[in-house]
Amino acid sequence: MIPLSWYLIVSALLFSIGLFGLLARRNAVAMLMAVELMLNAVNINLVAFWRYQTPEAPAGLAWAVFVLTIAAAEAAVGLALIISVYRRRDSVIAEELDTLKF
Amino acid sequence: MTNEVLQNWQFIFIFVALSPIFPAAPVILNRLLGPQKPNAIKQQTYECGIETVGDTWIQFKVQYYIYALIFVVFDIEAVFLFPIAAAWGLLGLFAVFEVALFIIILAVGLYYAWNRGALEWF
């Protein structure tokens, strides 16, 4: 069987890609996608830990479903905000949202 | 360990090696066996569709997005109902109440969105 550490490495890489995307990308939609990547990295972790460490108790699986749900709710709110900003300014580039700097 | 991993993957490798044959074979056989009579209409991109009018890179109406949001309601419903359905025989009356409560709450959300006009297409 593939060892647990491989899954953890994939998950950590995915999380880091998401983190990099969030910090480096300027487009708000891309930033939202980066956040989703980070949440999916957590899901890989949860399911892998469940399979390898506590396969008799399905808690890890159940939590992955909860995380999916939360991610969906978060994406819905995020897209609503992004669309609302886009309608007003014709831009979703983070650096152009600078009304609140001084 | 590595050996074991390789054994797990060997079928994948075999599939990867074989899989190009399946799309390639009809194309090549077609070229070899079929008659070749090209004309202008056959060369069009959408041989069996309507020709596009104007720019293909248009934005969708934003109402489309509201539907996507409402879809999330049903999406989540399915995600949670599926495991319960799979284990239905084990769960008993307790699960019936839980699921009923869950669906009622989702239905309230849908009713609210409906009433506020989220399902109207302008």
Place this chain on the structure above:
Amino acid sequence: MFAAPTLNLWVITPLIILTVWAIILMFIDLFIPAGKKQWTGWLTLVGLIPALALTLMQWGQTGGAFIAEGGQPMVVVDNFATFLNTLYLLTGILAVFISVSYIRDAGLERGEYYFLMLFSIVGMMLMGMANDLILIFLALELLSIPLYILSGFDTGSDTSEESALKYFLLGAFSSAFFLFGIALTYGATGTTSLPVILDTISLDDPLALAALGMLLVGFAFKVGAVPFHMWTPDVYEGAPTSVVAFMSIGAKVAGFAALMRVLGQGFPMWGELWQPAIVVISALTMIVGNFAAVRQQNIKRMLAYSGIANAGYILIGVAASATDPEAISASLYYMLAYLFTNIGAFAVVIAVEKLDGQKGLLVEDYKGLAKRHLLLSLALAYFMFSLVGIPLTGGFTAKFYVFGAGVTAGLYWLVVIGAITSVVSAFYYLRPVLYAFMYEGPAVARVSRGLMFVLVVAVFATLVFGIFPGPWYELASQATFGNVATFVAGG
């Protein structure tokens, strides 16, 4: 074979009342005509006040809900949770009184405002009651998602939308960190239930160490502690002021509630490990918060940095709790006193704010306020004195107890930093007061009846905490975590 968990629904009756009432209110709101939406606002109290009464009745009781067979409860009620729930519900009630006239005058009158607030309060209450990391995460999202929407509630204003988007992106970012921490904890211990983590975690497990670090990042973000405070000023400046008044207390206290429970119940034996981290965060938070506030011209931005600084003072108590679990009560008392002072300060800001465009929010706009509104100016002065920590105010006694807890725990230099930064804070807190009393200017204010009520309550409470802190501190010191053994028996 599946066995239904022990429910013990009495534990979460306040939550059930709020949730059900929020859903009913969604229906009622559909039939309230536009322009009469203040009814929805006042109807919110029909849910909040019974929930508050029930919460007060739960004082002194301990119990757990949703206990799987042979497992630990998902939700617990103990004095710690009850104390904090009272805080959220009081914040909610006062915020309703602030909001009704504010959102009408700002042209934001839509019913969603109120039930989103109710859902957010449910999330806050669950933060302090959750006994399982995953449930803390769910509560965190239940509290945050309505707040993202509320920050962007003023859809007619660029700043409000922008603040909501920033809050959302950074909030989702911190949630991801927090969640990754949960997943690692699950990997290290095979569970996310706090009492079981306490039993199973091994001190030399690097996985658990990484998990604790990531959980701390998530919490530091939620309470607005340095270096994860960047979102606070932008969000506070852009969001509608009534929302800021609500979330500057509710979201912060909820973050602290979960932080204290996770550190105090899940990882108490790692005290010597997380204490230095909290100490450094606390020191940085006090320094950065107070010094950055000095340069602010916008009063909402100034109060945002003040909120950051206050998070630093609360963290002193958390840091001290590593060696002495009793120190938590100093932080709890601080939050109680801070609630009334802060909501009072925001009530004054709302009274002076002119709603046509972002006017009346600069510190200069307070010039000459005392000429026309003497009582309001005196209230402003009193709240600012309390935030500085001048005697006879709630802020003074709160700082006194927190510093006392720090000294008892031997964190002398942290307390010294706290005292020095408190002196620095006088520079910016007293500026609007100075402008109001010493300068001539055109400042005007409108005080609606709801706002008047909040101001009176806040002044009175701050005065009581300033003069008779003893009984209230006694209450806070009884607000300890419940005994784990009683949870297993199901209360």
